[in-house]
Amino acid sequence: MIRVSVVGATGYAGIELVRLLYSHPKVELVHLVSQSFAEQPISDIYPNFKGLLDKACSQLDIDKIAKESDVVFTSLPHGISNQVIPALYERGKKVIDLSGDFRYKSAEVYEKWYGIRHMSPDMLQASVYGLPELHRDEIKTARLIGNPGCYPTCAILGLAPLVKQGLIDLNSIIIDAKSGATGAGREPSQALHFCEVDENIKAYKVATHRHTSEIEQELSILAQREVALSFTPHLLPVKRGILSTIYANLKKSLTFGDVYSLYSEFYAGEPFITLHQEGSLPEIKHVNGSNNCHIGFVVDRRTNRIIVVAAIDNLIKGAGGQAVQNMNILFDLDETTGLRNPGWYL
Numbered sequence: 001m002i003r004v005s006v007v008g009a010t011g012y013a014g015i016e017l018v019r020l021l022y023s024h025p026k027v028e029l030v031h032l033v034s035q036s037f038a039e040q041p042i043s044d045i046y047p048n049f050k051g052l053l054d055k056a057c058s059q060l061d062i063d064k065i066a067k068e069s070d071v072v073f074t075s076l077p078h079g080i081s082n083q084v085i086p087a088l089y090e091r092g093k094k095v096i097d098l099s100g101d102f103r104y105k106s107a108e109v110y111e112k113w114y115g116i117r118h119m120s121p122d123m124l125q126a127s128v129y130g131l132p133e134l135h136r137d138e139i140k141t142a143r144l145i146g147n148p149g150c151y152p153t154c155a156i157l158g159l160a161p162l163v164k165q166g167l168i169d170l171n172s173i174i175i176d177a178k179s180g181a182t183g184a185g186r187e188p189s190q191a192l193h194f195c196e197v198d199e200n201i202k203a204y205k206v207a208t209h210r211h212t213s214e215i216e217q218e219l220s221i222l223a224q225r226e227v228a229l230s231f232t233p234h235l236l237p238v239k240r241g242i243l244s245t246i247y248a249n250l251k252k253s254l255t256f257g258d259v260y261s262l263y264s265e266f267y268a269g270e271p272f273i274t275l276h277q278e279g280s281l282p283e284i285k286h287v288n289g290s291n292n293c294h295i296g297f298v299v300d301r302r303t304n305r306i307i308v309v310a311a312i313d314n315l316i317k318g319a320g321g322q323a324v325q326n327m328n329i330l331f332d333l334d335e336t337t338g339l340r341n342p343g344w345y346l
């Protein structure tokens, strides 16, 4: 069994990760760390665990966690993760971080977009961007994984084949993305109050959202040149799910069949990518509760633009599920272990 600890187990991403790990056949949950709820059973905080996982949360004790775990997941706010992880890493642990702290190649880019100093910039060289569909071989041998952001997972997977093959004008990319409110975490705020979110849709952080830089980093690697794009997130009056509608100008005329063949080849054998046939497009209902990413597209011959629609569950493929997928790769397990779940439609 793999001995697993979760630091930040009580947040929305953390508890969804705990839920997936609880059902994972090769995992023993060792420590669930929380500073606000130390000594309280996790099932008091999230009663859906009652009678199933009544384990008490504990304070962060790096030595004990390092000694008793094979892998540690950190699901802490950005800026906090990079203060906790170096001590775990120095003790030889494998670490999968769900925050933005170890997703970047460059500390300067992180500091510019996050507006805070990176506390362990030297470790960015050691970290691997944990998107298995693009970086599986690097993940296999990594000790520190920066698990991708929710919006970036959806957008990068939606665009990767087109960018890699040089089929779109890289100056023309527009990502119009929409997320459920769990994407913002459990910390209450006025903007996330029921009365502000319900029966409403709003754009936020237009042209300034930090995930822009994460998407640009990965697409630039694929394109082998700098990519700058427009990314507009929206908050939806639903709990979970991300739907991204992505626009780009085609460099040459393509049919739906050309694009479908390209994506089929690029994602051949990928267990969590599903392509939609012509006339069908992804919806958040198709992916919520699963680790799947659904992708569909329309070639608009009138404007010579391609419109890609991609959907994921922000808490699963966008966070905890992808983190478990990365753990499976790190420990040489079948990548789908603990993740073979069609999700819930209703």
Ligand SMILES: NC(=O)C1=CN([C@@H]2O[C@H](COP(=O)(O)OP(=O)(O)OC[C@H]3O[C@@H](n4cnc5c(N)ncnc54)[C@H](OP(=O)(O)O)[C@@H]3O)[C@@H](O)[C@H]2O)C=CC1
Pocket (backbone or CB within 6 Å): 007, 008, 009, 010, 011, 012, 013, 014, 033, 034, 035, 036, 037, 075, 076, 077, 078, 080, 098, 099, 100, 148, 149, 150, 182, 183, 184, 185, 186, 187, 314, 315, 318, 319
């Ligand atoms: N929600 C989502 O859809 C996604 C989230 N993420 C990322 O995952 C991470 C967790 O997000 P999420 O679960 O949504 O956030 P929450 O606000 O719901 O949870 C944050 C967690 O961090 C702990 N925490 C908060 N402040 C501190 C602190 N100063 N020191 C130590 N622990 C602290 C809290 O634990 P306690 O108070 O119990 O100690 C809590 O368990 C973030 O980096 C987020 O950006 C990534 C992808 C998707």
Ligand SMILES: CC(=O)N[C@@H](CCC(=O)OP(=O)(O)O)C(=O)O
Pocket (backbone or CB within 6 Å): 098, 099, 100, 148, 149, 150, 151, 179, 180, 181, 182, 183, 184, 211, 233, 235
């Ligand atoms: C709806 C909502 O507020 N979403 C969050 C997504 C945050 C998130 O998950 O960020 P990381 O993946 O980078 O940690 C936001 O826009 O900030």
